[in-house]
Amino acid sequence: MDFNALCTQNWSRHFSIWIEDIQVVCHPVVTAPFQIQVNVLRKARSLSRYTAMVVVLLFSLHCTRPQATPVVTVPEAEAPEAADEPNEHSDAKVYTETGEASWYGAGDGFTGRATANGETFDPMDLTCAHRTLPFGTKLEVRNLDTGKRAILRVNDRGPFIRGRMLDVSEKAAKELGMHGRGTSRVRIRSVDTKGKPAPIDPAAMVGDAYTVQVAALTDPANIARISKELQSAVGPVNLVEARTRGGVTVKRVRVGSYATQDEAQKASDLISKLFRDRGLEPFITREN
Incomplete structure (x- = not known):
């Protein structure tokens, strides 16, 4: 019969055969000089039975123990950006x-x-x-x-x-x-x-009036024409000379002087409505 290492009965059977072999070797009568050796073998045979029982028991426990589930380590997600420290001011007040x-x-x-x-x-x-x-x-x-x-x-x-x-x-x-x-x-x-x-x-926030900048122009004829139209439709026009990054001198065409940004926004909306076909996109700034 073939030896099956996974069967505890096969292990027990083979241990028994091994022990019987020891008994066969020890049966012949021997002379006195060899008596001590025989006694040692007999003790070994006796101990082997108990050893075999322990080995069989341990092997049985090992075979019947459930397989351990491998532990899979999942990397933690990156921590989100730290929130800003709390402060005494509400978000509504912070610009x-x-x-x-x-x-x-x-x-x-x-x-x-x-x-x-x-x-x-x-x-x-x-x-x-x-x-x-x-x-x-x-x-x-x-x-x-x-x-x-x-x-x-x-x-x-x-x-x-x-x-x-x-x-x-x-x-x-x-x-x-x-x-x-x-x-x-x-x-x-x-x-x-x-x-x-x-x-x-x-x-x-007070003391520096708001104004609406309509365009930045270089051609004197265009500056005069748009200024006249704006003054007639909205209010006083102010021209501010400035130099661009390219070194070109321009005239910034601005309308009105307003105490609050809300007033300036109303003027800006009116200009956008009246001159929408001219491609003008006014924005609010300060006079200084």
């Missing part, structure tokens, strides 16, 4: 805005020129330009494309390009990871001197 940001620096010809608040522009300062926020406002700017952040101070007006919300300095662009890209989508919110979310001081 937030999302839009397109660009940057300006040494290569644009603005270095050494005066910013809107009278400072000398330094591209290596962490500053920015916004159309309406008070000068000195601290902003946390988060680049939504890279996740990088920087704390910037408003010291200039702009950007005066359609579809853009913020202009940052060259150093700020590097910290935000947008220097090589030119523009990025960002989210801004007002913060205090420690960089924690905080509302803008209401007193800082």
